[in-house]
Amino acid sequence: MRIEAVSRDLGVSIVWRPFLLGPIFKKQGWSTSPFNFYPAKGRYMVRDMERQCERYGLPFTLPEPFPQQSLLAARIACRGRNEAWVGAFTRAVFMAEFGQGLDISDEGLLAAILLEVGAPAKQVLAEAHAPAAKDDLRAAVAEAEERGIFGAPSFVAPNGELFWGDDRLEIALEAVSETV
Template identity: 65%
Template sequence: MFDGVALMPRIAFWYDFASTYSYLSAMRIETLAVDRGISVEWRPFLLGPIFKKQGWETSPFNLQRSKGNYMWRDMERQCSVLGLPLVRPNPFPQNSLLAARIAYCGRNEDWIGAFTRAVYHMEFALGEDISNPELLAALLVELGAPAKRVMNEIETAEVKIGLRAEVATAESLGIFGAPSFVTEHGELFWGNDRLDDALDAAFMRFG
């Protein structure tokens, strides 16, 4: 059967819901990709295990105060340019495990983009706690996703192991931070400021 989507160039979008700059990319990647005729492959994962291998128990933005201060000021500037609201979540970084499991479950579903944006909006626009399962279930309901089934699935060994495997896959691709973008040819781009370059590379090297 002919599948037009299969013939489109694709880009893998690797993101952690606790990541500030992933918020900026998540809110615009789908629109930018559609404009270029590119399909987005949503790849939620967790940076925590990768950071721990570096000896970091929290975000480097917390470990290095000057770096953290710069990041928040830069986020204010970038959000102003993009017309996005910004609230510093408390605590930072947020516990993104449940949101990541849900997104992993829905990574191939029609609602994945909308769910991802909704979680980021709750976290960085409204300052809500994204580790709250009731909040996440409510977002699924609002999107018309099968909330009860998904909330049950995220407690299964299959999903827990699958998400851990995604972390290993990310490491094998050379990913060390989020957001990261990987083209079908394995070209890695890191950071929200490389989103356009990544999309251009995905399109130019297609086929």
């Protein structure tokens, strides 16, 4: 929700690289989020997300089920990664899921979000269902694995250094801005 504003303030450009965590988790032997496997960690994560949302003035609703099926949303984001609307789309999907508890696998909801952010919804949805979109997302997951990504949000500096978590956003962007 914050990356574009913070990066703009620091003069750092962003390259969006949408991916899915599910396949990365599966390679670690997990069939769901680690927050579901470890109840104490899951309760802490929910409370921490509540605190973060309070801090930033954002609503928070844990979606049911958690995690949600995000395949189509990820394909759309992957397809739009170089489009001007990708940041707004990403924020709107997160707000729908974690702000309102809506089902982000609902194609109608995603079409409405695309229209809201100025994207050609019909064209983008058709492209997201095409075999090329499936291949692109698989390649994005493989790239995330190659970069050592294990969670989201993750930020990778041009030198390959990985930063993970919302609490590392400013540190990541400051590290990059020092080299710009």
